[in-house]
Amino acid sequence: MSEQGPNCLKDHFEEEGFVIIPGLIPQEDFARIEAGCNHVIARTRAGSWPHRRTVGKQFPPYGDSDPDSWGVQHLMHPDLEEPVFSHWYTSTAVIDAVQMLLDCEEDELQMELFNLLINPLSHNFALRWHRDDIGGDATEEEERSALDAWKPHGIQWNTALYEDSCLFVVPGSHKVPRTPDQRLHSEGPNAPTDPLDMPGAIQVFLKPGDSVFYNSNILHCASYDAQARRATLHASMGNVKGGSIRARNILQHGLSWMKEPNFSEGLDSRGKAMLGRLLELYNATGDVGYSLSE
Ligand SMILES: O=C(O)CCC(=O)C(=O)O
Numbered sequence: 001m002s003e004q005g006p007n008c009l010k011d012h013f014e015e016e017g018f019v020i021i022p023g024l025i026p027q028e029d030f031a032r033i034e035a036g037c038n039h040v041i042a043r044t045r046a047g048s049w050p051h052r053r054t055v056g057k058q059f060p061p062y063g064d065s066d067p068d069s070w071g072v073q074h075l076m077h078p079d080l081e082e083p084v085f086s087h088w089y090t091s092t093a094v095i096d097a098v099q100m101l102l103d104c105e106e107d108e109l110q111m112e113l114f115n116l117l118i119n120p121l122s123h124n125f126a127l128r129w130h131r132d133d134i135g136g137d138a139t140e141e142e143e144r145s146a147l148d149a150w151k152p153h154g155i156q157w158n159t160a161l162y163e164d165s166c167l168f169v170v171p172g173s174h175k176v177p178r179t180p181d182q183r184l185h186s187e188g189p190n191a192p193t194d195p196l197d198m199p200g201a202i203q204v205f206l207k208p209g210d211s212v213f214y215n216s217n218i219l220h221c222a223s224y225d226a227q228a229r230r231a232t233l234h235a236s237m238g239n240v241k242g243g244s245i246r247a248r249n250i251l252q253h254g255l256s257w258m259k260e261p262n263f264s265e266g267l268d269s270r271g272k273a274m275l276g277r278l279l280e281l282y283n284a285t286g287d288v289g290y291s292l293s294e
Contacts, residue, residue, distance in 0.1 A: 009021060010101055013215075016171040017172060018169055018171065018215070019101070022210050024159060025088070025093075025161075033233075034161055036082040037161060038231075044069050045069065045121070047067065051074045051254075054066050054068075054069060056125070058294055059130075059291070060290055070117065071118060074115065074257065078266055086114075089111075098237050101155055102155055102237075108241060110240050112250045113250060115234045115235070116231060117230060117233075117234045118231055119224055119225065119229060125224045126222065127222045129182075129221040130219075131217040133249040133291045134217055136292075147174065149245055150174075151174065153242025153245055153246060154238035157214065159209070160230075160231075160232045161208060161231040162208055162230065163208060164232050166222045167222050169214065169219065170182065170201050170218065171200065174214075179199065185198045198219070216249065237274075240280075244285060247281055249291055252289070255282065
């Protein structure tokens with residue numbers, strides 16, 4: 001899996017809130033995945049795929065206020081006709097990595113999000129410092145209890161097809177509330193714009209084929225250069241032991257299409273079982289609202 005052993009990778013993930021693992025796209029599959037990405041990027045930029053992350057909007061609902069996009073949503077959607085994405089999401093390499101990092105059994109894994117992050121074309125764009133499922137206005141106590149409840153029932157990851165240095169994180173911040181200084185950097189329109197001004201921040205550098213796995217409630221932000229080609233697979237998986245803790249974060253992305261029989265029919269038995277666990281959560285959950293606002 002890597003020069004570092006599994007224990008070392010898991011320890012790094014638990015302590016720092018993120019870890020980089022190379023080689024999860026087998027060389028023989030790279031060209032097919034790249035072709036799939038080219039196809040869905042072209043559809044999105046041409047306006048024929050409506051499920052996208054819209055430039056100018058950081059969080060769902062992404063709306064349609066700008067023709068430019070920084071992401072393609074729902075890579076496994078049957079209407080995209082790219083089974084290569086569900087094959088990879090449920091591949092043994094990916095499942096083994098997630099199981100190792102979450103320390104769980106395969107029959108505890110639930111299917112979640114699988115999207116693609118791309119560079120905007122019209123101008124640079126950035127996401128402010130945030131935690132994916134804890135609002136920036138949470139008090140210190142609210143932040144502490146939300147972080148405690150969240151860990152470690154799921155994982156998010158970015159797998160880069162090309163060099164990618166868009167993501168910034170504050171290592172260790174998945175365990176502790178923001179300091180007063182970090183709060184200033186993550187709140188409001190007057191927050192400083194250079195990501196590395198955030199106390200404790202580092203930039204994450206990925207080589208082609210590298211994956212960064214992270215706790216999505218780590219303090220993170222991203223900066224998108226319209227000139228730098230980006231195609232980075234962006235996915236998450238949960239552990240059913242988390243119960244409904246991940247429901248809002250996942251279901252806010254609009255996953256009703258995953259209930260359609262034609263989606264399940266295209267999955268292998270592992271994928272069907274993982275989907276079944278997600279649908280149990282879906283069916284047990286009412287309106288989830290949204291985790292964050294601009
Ligand atoms: O672009 C990235 O790498 C991070 C995206 C992100 O922070 C988010 O979707 O919340």
